[in-house]
Amino acid sequence: MGERLTTSTLLVTEEDEKKHEIIRAKGEGKELTKEEKQRLRKEKKQHKKNKKDDRGPPEKEKEKEKASVPAPSKPATQSPAHKAAPVPVNASASESPVAAEKPAKSKAELRAERRARQDSERASKQGKKEGGQQSTSSKPKATPNELQPVVKRLPDHVQVDDPVALKKLAKKLERQQKSGQGCSLNITGVKVPLRSDYGYKVSLFSHLHQYSRKNPPTQQISIPVTVIHPSIVRLGLQYSQGIIAGSNARSVALLHAFKQVIQDYSTPPNEELSRDLVNKLSPYISFLSQCRPLSASMGNAIKYIKKEISNIPSQCKEEEAKRILQECIDSYINEKIILASEAISKYAIEKISDGDVILVYGCSSLVNHILCEAFEKQRKFRVIVVDSRPRLEGREALRRLVKKGIRCTYVLISALSYILPEVSKVFLGAHALLANGYVMSRVGTSQIALVAKAYNVPVLVCCETYKFCERVQTDSFVSNELDDPDDLIVTRNGKTHLENWQTVKSLGLLNLVYDVTPPDFVDLVITDLGMIPCTSVPVVLRVKNVDQ
Amino acid sequence: MEKDTTQKLVEYFRAQIREDPDVASAVAAIRSLLEFLKRDQSETILGLRENMTKAIQRLEETDSSVAVSSGGELFLRFISLTSLEHPDLSQCKNVMIERGELFLKKISLSRGKVGKLCHTFIKDGAKILTHSSSRVVLKVLENAAADNKRFTVYVTESQPDSAGKLMAQKLHNLNIPVTVVLDAAVGYIMEKVDLVIVGAEGVVESGGVINKIGTYQMAVCSKAHNKPFYVVAESFKFVRLYPLNQQDVPDRFKYKADILKTVKDLNQEHPMIDYTPPSLITLLFTDLGVLTPSAVSDELIKLYL
Numbered sequence: 002m003g004e005r006l007t008t009s010t011l012l013v014t015e016e017d018e019k020k021h022e023i024i025r026a027k028g029e030g031k032e033l034t035k036e037e038k039q040r041l042r043k044e045k046k047q048h049k050k051n052k053k054d055d056r057g058p059p060e061k062e063k064e065k066e067k068a069s070v071p072a073p074s075k076p077a078t079q080s081p082a083h084k085a086a087p088v089p090v091n092a093s094a095s096e097s098p099v100a101a102e103k104p105a106k107s108k109a110e111l112r113a114e115r116r117a118r119q120d121s122e123r124a125s126k127q128g129k130k131e132g133g134q135q136s137t138s139s140k141p142k143a144t145p146n147e148l149q150p151v152v153k154r155l156p157d158h159v160q161v162d163d164p165v166a167l168k169k170l171a172k173k174l175e176r177q178q179k180s181g182q183g184c185s186l187n188i189t190g191v192k193v194p195l196r197s198d199y200g201y202k203v204s205l206f207s208h209l210h211q212y213s214r215k216n217p218p219t220q221q222i223s224i225p226v227t228v229i230h231p232s233i234v235r236l237g238l239q240y241s242q243g244i245i246a247g248s249n250a251r252s253v254a255l256l257h258a259f260k261q262v263i264q265d266y267s268t269p270p271n272e273e274l275s276r277d278l279v280n281k282l283s284p285y286i287s288f289l290s291q292c293r294p295l296s297a298s299m300g301n302a303i304k305y306i307k308k309e310i311s312n313i314p315s316q317c318k319e320e321e322a323k324r325i326l327q328e329c330i331d332s333y334i335n336e337k338i339i340l341a342s343e344a345i346s347k348y349a350i351e352k353i354s355d356g357d358v359i360l361v362y363g364c365s366s367l368v369n370h371i372l373c374e375a376f377e378k379q380r381k382f383r384v385i386v387v388d389s390r391p392r393l394e395g396r397e398a399l400r401r402l403v404k405k406g407i408r409c410t411y412v413l414i415s416a417l418s419y420i421l422p423e424v425s426k427v428f429l430g431a432h433a434l435l436a437n438g439y440v441m442s443r444v445g446t447s448q449i450a451l452v453a454k455a456y457n458v459p460v461l462v463c464c465e466t467y468k469f470c471e472r473v474q475t476d477s478f479v480s481n482e483l484d485d486p487d488d489l490i491v492t493r494n495g496k497t498h499l500e501n502w503q504t505v506k507s508l509g510l511l512n513l514v515y516d517v518t519p520p521d522f523v524d525l526v527i528t529d530l531g532m533i534p535c536t537s538v539p540v541v542l543r544v545k546n547v548d549q
Numbered sequence: 550m551e552k553d554t555t556q557k558l559v560e561y562f563r564a565q566i567r568e569d570p571d572v573a574s575a576v577a578a579i580r581s582l583l584e585f586l587k588r589d590q591s592e593t594i595l596g597l598r599e600n601m602t603k604a605i606q607r608l609e610e611t612d613s614s615v616a617v618s619s620g621g622e623l624f625l626r627f628i629s630l631t632s633l634e635h636p637d638l639s640q641c642k643n644v645m646i647e648r649g650e651l652f653l654k655k656i657s658l659s660r661g662k663v664g665k666l667c668h669t670f671i672k673d674g675a676k677i678l679t680h681s682s683s684r685v686v687l688k689v690l691e692n693a694a695a696d697n698k699r700f701t702v703y704v705t706e707s708q709p710d711s712a713g714k715l716m717a718q719k720l721h722n723l724n725i726p727v728t729v730v731l732d733a734a735v736g737y738i739m740e741k742v743d744l745v746i747v748g749a750e751g752v753v754e755s756g757g758v759i760n761k762i763g764t765y766q767m768a769v770c771s772k773a774h775n776k777p778f779y780v781v782a783e784s785f786k787f788v789r790l791y792p793l794n795q796q797d798v799p800d801r802f803k804y805k806a807d808i809l810k811t812v813k814d815l816n817q818e819h820p821m822i823d824y825t826p827p828s829l830i831t832l833l834f835t836d837l838g839v840l841t842p843s844a845v846s847d848e849l850i851k852l853y854l
Contacts, residue, residue: 459794
């Protein structure tokens with residue numbers, strides 16, 4: 002405890018001790034004496050004053066105070082919480098129930114001040130909804146505090162049609178580049194770029210971003226880029242241009258980039274690695290989500306890394322800590338992705354019998370792996386690859402399977418009902434599995450599941466457990482991703498009909514990336530834990546949480 | 550030497566079934582396995598487990614029902630789930646035997662528990678349809694009758710072994726009005742009945758059931774008529790299978806054990822069981838409680854993981 006030298010952090014520790022004291026006192030059934038209450042109030046006031054000067058870890062404290070307003074204004078408090086970077090939300094999730102015990106003892110004036118501030122903020126945010134999607138790291142926030150019904154709102158980066166939310170997002174990005182420096186440097190001008198939307202958006206999806214591949218986010222970054230690590234810049238570019246696609250590939254690339262970041266990281270003086278590194282990662286994550294919205298698997302990976310970083314003991318030396326983190330990342334990739342795919346192949350191969358005709362859609366690394374393994378184990382089957390525009394990912398899957406020697410047929414998704422009578426099983430990959438059993442996957446998957454159900458063909462979804470996410474979604478509108486609309490423009494025989502689509506005011510091009518499939522259409526989910534029905538996803542999530 | 554012991558095991562098993570025809574085959578199997586465990590001579594825990602696994606396989610060859618396989622596997626898991634940290638093998642064996650006795654006691658009571666849970670769903674004046682001969686369904690109807698409820702029962706003949714006629718006889722002895730119908734008359738009779746109750750040979754991971762052939766048909770009919778379809782089963786019948794359709798059920802369960810050994814071309818044989826998917830089942834009554842099909846997976850995860 003003695004290593005923390007900044008005043009704000011000192012006060013934090015003192016606050017912690019006070020809180021413990023209060024909890025102990027309460028536990029013993031004693032009332033706080035008047036002096037103790039006064040002392041607490043003084044600490045708080047000083048705290049706030051210091052915060053205004055030093056914008057070190059400000060979000061946490063603001064969080065705490067705001068959270069300490071009593072229950073009815075809880076919905077409003079959650080939103081400033083969401084404004085803050087993901088990390089403080091995690092910490093505040095544990096602190097806010099604790100801090101919430103104090104207001105019962107605080108003085109009325111402090112409360113009135115806060116109330117006034119809250120009312121003004123609430124007035125400016127009327128009529129917005131917020132989902133629980135805030136880069137899945139806000140998941141822990143939702144679960145412990147669900148005693149009162151909280152108005153869930155969509156995170157800011159998904160509320161594109163609201164100018165106020167956009168302004169907040171821009172401010173947040175600006176703040177992040179300053180906070181990421183700790184208290185030593187003070188570099189100006191470099192900020193996490195805010196990408197602007199491109200083209201007319203279909204009204205149902207106007208709350209989502211739509212970027213053009215021709216305007217990469219890196220154009221707005223000036224050189225030298227001292228805030229964002231070059232491997233992260235490269236990663237962001239690879240995401241936005243579609244060079245790295247597919248949820249496993251994206252997660253693995255992200256983890257490798259983070260390994261590089263950790264390697265090059267050096268703790269600034271007067272800072273602790275476990276706190277500072279997490280703060281350093283936040284602008285990187287914002288940058289990456291500007292390049293391309295984070296996937297559920299990436300979100301879970303980031304949560305894991307942040308947890309590991311904050312669990313580094315304070316007396317650990319920097320080299321040792323870095324080594325531990327590298328090992329953690331390696332073991333995560335190995336366990337959750339590589340070994341998981343081995344386990345899944347083992348279960349899946351039991352389900353493939355000789356003479357099967359298997360239908361696959363698009364290019365899922367896991368499904369391809371399963372089919373190649375089954376072929377090596379001398380199973381006799383043939384594959385039908387279904388593909389769809391504009392990504393035409395099926396061609397990559399076709400290439401890999403044919404190279405192995407598997408007999409394949411290739412159709413476009415419009416021919417689905419034509420070939421389904423021949424099919425005995427459908428194997429699908431997943432981008433994420435939601436808590437209510439819905440499968441989020443490449444657009445077109447739910448169509449395939451629906452038609453397969455109509456033909457009574459069993460549908461099997463293969464998904465590693467690290468892609469399980471606590472979000473709940475029943476339709477594909479509320480949270481999705483819009484790809485570059487120019488992808489839909491095609492040139493045939495020298496003629497490009499949609500070339501000037503922007504000039505036609507009433508024309509919108511919609512290039513959706515994901516859709517959700519209800520659990521009634523899915524017969525079986527194969528995970529590394531075994532074969533489960535689609536409705537048992539929350540059970541697995543519960544078991545995983547117990548393990549952690 | 551090994552053949553000798555497994556031979557004795559099979560004889561003991563057969564004797565159990567002969568003496569008490571009312572006992573579930575899985576319970577008889579587990580009793581035999583417990584006896585086998587007591588008489589086993591192996592030196593190491595691993596050797597013990599191997600012998601047990603071989604014994605279970607031997608029993609499956611004798612009676613190829615799903616219940617024997619699931620009961621055996623659960624028994625093995627239950628007795629080895631404790632900490633076997635004692636240095637002395639005989640002490641470990643004693644612990645295992647104790648747990649085995651405990652398991653046996655629990656499952657002997659499970660049929661009674663199921664009966665108690667289910668009979669409240671039978672209302673006065675109800676018309677019940679059931680399939681083939683199930684001792685658990687018999688227990689349920691017994692409890693309902695003892696509760697002074699008036700109801701009538703329709704039983705299908707259930708060819709090829711006419712087990713339905715046996716069930717009708719037993720119900721007649723309980724003074725319950727019963728009618729035997731043809732297997733083909735299920736669609737005809739469905740509009741008259743209020744609910745359908747069947748037993749199960751095995752409950753699979755998806756929440757579906759494996760039961761005597763003809764059950765799937767009955768389930769589809771009851772769904773078409775919107776009649777509730779209830780399944781009663783003890784928890785030791787939960788098995789780690791996940792069939793996707795009728796083809797996916799392993800051959801070793803579909804046919805009787807003797808046929809599997811003698812016949813070469815199974816395509817000529819008629820399967821004895823079929824698979825009913827969970828979408829057609831309303832509720833499952835087990836000694837773990839009244840479950841929806843999707844909750845079965847939850848329970849299985851608890852039992853097996």
